[in-house]
Amino acid sequence: MNAAIETLLAHRSIRQFESTPISDEQRCTIIDCARAASTSSFIQCTSIIRVVDKEKRRLLAEYAGNQAYVMEAAEFFVFCADYHRHLQIKPDAKVGFAEQMLIGAVDAALMAQNALVAAESMGLGGVYIGGLRNNPDKVSDLLKLPEQVVPLFGLCLGYPAQDPEVKPRLPVDLMVHEDKYQPMDKTRLAEYDDVVREYYSTRTGGNRTMSWSEQISATLDKESRPFMRDFLHSKGFAVK
């Protein structure tokens, strides 16, 4: 097993950070790794907003649902799907397609994952902040995002001040299908549910014992940010 693979397999989200800064050199390398990711048809439709301003960090932490680590992380990046760049080159560019929303989300995530892996390979840790999408309009206003720019998620990076366990993922045979989609094996799911129950139990000293099925049932009992469709449309996204 090589060093890159060790880094990938050792991933866990870090939500407590030391106050040690990330050096300029490290940050530049992390960003260069992000930029090296694939981009659909060379469209390069991602922008990264590096948030340094403390008051903006405080507000973003609040918008994300009071996630203090957005303030405390050494670096905080907001990854955006961005076709405004292209409109500055070609004002009559055909934008606003649902397809471009997909490309934007996929390309931004490819870049972000390279950034996180690069950081983790340096001994740093991080966590994605999807909670920014709780208040996409406020995030957009705060960061002065123009039309055709959509904030997708944040990424906290810093030196870890915690050492959590790796969280057990769905087993391979529930996630990978061969040649065609296969229905879920309920026995394997039950086994996985036990693994997740055990993981939470160990982590919380027995206070929490939720299975994966229970957790996702609770999550999907509620609407999932039902305002997002209108927000995307308000930014000129995914309307066609």
Add this chain to the structure above:
Amino acid sequence: MNAAIETLLAHRSIRQFESTPISDEQRCTIIDCARAASTSSFIQCTSIIRVVDKEKRRLLAEYAGNQAYVMEAAEFFVFCADYHRHLQIKPDAKVGFAEQMLIGAVDAALMAQNALVAAESMGLGGVYIGGLRNNPDKVSDLLKLPEQVVPLFGLCLGYPAQDPEVKPRLPVDLMVHEDKYQPMDKTRLAEYDDVVREYYSTRTGGNRTMSWSEQISATLDKESRPFMRDFLHSKGFAVK
């Protein structure tokens, strides 16, 4: 610079492959690395279809716009956003939100990028196949994807039979903003356009000399898969 970062910075898409297979052990490691990626609120809404069947590969290559490497690669994975898994656990799960489409695209891309980076760290190469979205309905039918499963992109992996240059990306200062979105610096864009022109010229022996601005202007002069919105809706996605 550590080995993981060297791998990330050395990325270029590989579209010609040796016939050497990827071993089972390598494939399992690649998939394990994919599974280790972050997932939004532990939702785990990605499915990977590993396509082994030669006829299915041939058809997918055709659907993607006659990209022969879809057939020739040692492995071909189709990454899907998948809430059908959750519906098997909770038949009345609240699904179909645009937000869930974003989560699906982001999570699938995080996983896929881990897979590609793992593969590249082993000396393999690969390329993403967004062209599957030329014919999302045909891809879905071929792979028997049920409702609430959307094929996002493919990933070819194998031993490289070519050694292309690293493609020059947008410079940092056109991609990374500080604290707020900044308008594009046209001088920097012109410099980058020259870099891209030179890259294509070298690569094609002077036959192609397109700048980035010219390339994206041509791309965005056309509609971007305008059928995608209806396709997503037909799969029960992004309707709310």
